[in-house]
Amino acid sequence: QSVLTQPPxxxxxxxxxxxxxxxGSSSNIGSNSVSWYQQLPGTAPKVLIYENNNRPSGIPxxxxxxxxxxxxxxxxxxxxxxxxxxxxxxxxxxSLSAGVFGGGTKLTVL
Amino acid sequence: QVxxxxxxxxxxxxxxxxxxxxxxxGGSISSNYWWSWVRQPPGKGLEWVxxxxxxxxxNFNPSLKSRVTISIDTSTNHFSLRLTSVxxxxxxxxxxxxxxxxxxxxxxxxxxxxxxx
Numbered sequence: 576q577s578v579l580t581q582p583p584x585x586x587x588x589x590x591x592x593x594x595x596x597x598x599g600s601s602s603n604i605g606s607n608s609v610s611w612y613q614q615l616p617g618t619a620p621k622v623l624i625y626e627n628n629n630r631p632s633g634i635p636x637x638x639x640x641x642x643x644x645x646x647x648x649x650x651x652x653x654x655x656x657x658x659x660x661x662x663x664x665x666x667x668x669x670s671l672s673a674g675v676f677g678g679g680t681k682l683t684v685l
Numbered sequence: 686q687v688x689x690x691x692x693x694x695x696x697x698x699x700x701x702x703x704x705x706x707x708x709x710x711g712g713s714i715s716s717n718y719w720w721s722w723v724r725q726p727p728g729k730g731l732e733w734v735x736x737x738x739x740x741x742x743x744n745f746n747p748s749l750k751s752r753v754t755i756s757i758d759t760s761t762n763h764f765s766l767r768l769t770s771v772x773x774x775x776x777x778x779x780x781x782x783x784x785x786x787x788x789x790x791x792x793x794x795x796x797x798x799x800x801x802x
Contacts, residue, residue, distance in 0.1 A: 577730065610788040612731075619780055619795050620723075620731065625788035663731050667787045673746050674721070674733035674787070 578603060579664055579677035586683040587654050595649040595680045597664030603675055605645040607667045611638075614661045614679075623662075624649065656684050687712040689781050689793035697775075697800050703768040707781030707793055714757055715739045719784040720764045722755065724777040725795075732777070736784060737764065771800045 580598040587593040597609065608627050612620040622631055624640035627647065639650040647664055664677040693705035707720070714720060722734035735745035737755040745753050754767040768775060778797050782789040 607787050612789070614731075619792040620789070621792070622788055622790050625790065626786065631790065661730075665731070665733075665787070665789070671747055672744055674723075674736070674744075674784075676731040676733060679730040 577678040578668055578671070578675040579666070581662075581664060581677035581680045583678070584681045584683065586685055588685050589654055589656060591654050592650065592652045593654060593682065594651075595662050595664075595682070597647045597649070597677050599645050599647075599666065599675075601645055602670040603645075603666050603668040604642065604647055606669050609640065609642055609647040609664055609666045611640055611647075611649045612663045612665065613658075614663065616660070620663065651682070654684050658682060659684050687783060687791050689783065689791060691779060691781050691793045691796040693796060693798070695797060695799060697771055697798060698802055699772055699800055701771055701800075703766070703771050703775060703779075703798055703800075705766045705779055705781070705796065705798070707764050707766075709762045709764070709783070712783075713759075714762045714764060715759050717785075720755070720757060721782045721784045721789060722766045723780045723782055723789065723792075725780070726774075726777045734766065734768075734779075773800050776800045 611624040614620040627642040628640045668675045690708045719736040721736040757764045778795040780795045781793040783791040
């Protein structure tokens with residue numbers, strides 16, 4: 576059971592928008608910034624969003640992040656088949672003194 | 686651009702010790718980042734293992750803390766993971782990563798370690 580809760584799967588059609596939620600608590604998301612990672616099949620994770628809503632260079636602005644209270648959301652617009660991947664949220668948990676991840680969400684672009 | 690590369694045995698016997706090394710290139714391991722290990726059992730999600738700062742500060746996953754050691758070698762720009770008393774539950778792809786704040790910004794390609802006799 577992951578400390579952060581994500582939906583196991585989401586799906587949408589090409590060109591549409593999708594959001595992925597990440598729910599935590601006051602000891603993790605409520606106190607610290609959130610990152611989002613994309614893991615394409617057979618590859619290492621790649622950071623999409625850091626510090627809640629910042630994109631590293633090279634990440635298109637179709638990807639966005641937000642945080643409110645103890646929850647965070649990843650948004651992806653103009654969906655492409657190449658966006659099919661597993662997406663993970665992550666942050667630090669002050670109570671555990673440990674890094675924590677969500678269980679991951681599999682995005683299917685129909 | 687910083688690059689990380691894991692290396693180590695792909696097969697470890699039950700009750701043995703898993704040892705992996707991460708070679709860092711394109712940046713100094715003495716810079717202000719957390720040098721981290723994350724693992725992923727086959728078909729499952731990411732699990733944070735632990736991290737070390739170049740000053741020697743460490744943090745570990747509470748569920749692994751009694752079995753994990755992370756060390757840094759500034760002379761070779763490597764850092765290492767040691768996990769003792771392994772079982773089949775430790776079978777996973779192990780990633781080394783560089784973290785800034787709470788974000789893993791650079792990852793190695795990962796190496797599969799199987800625990801089996």
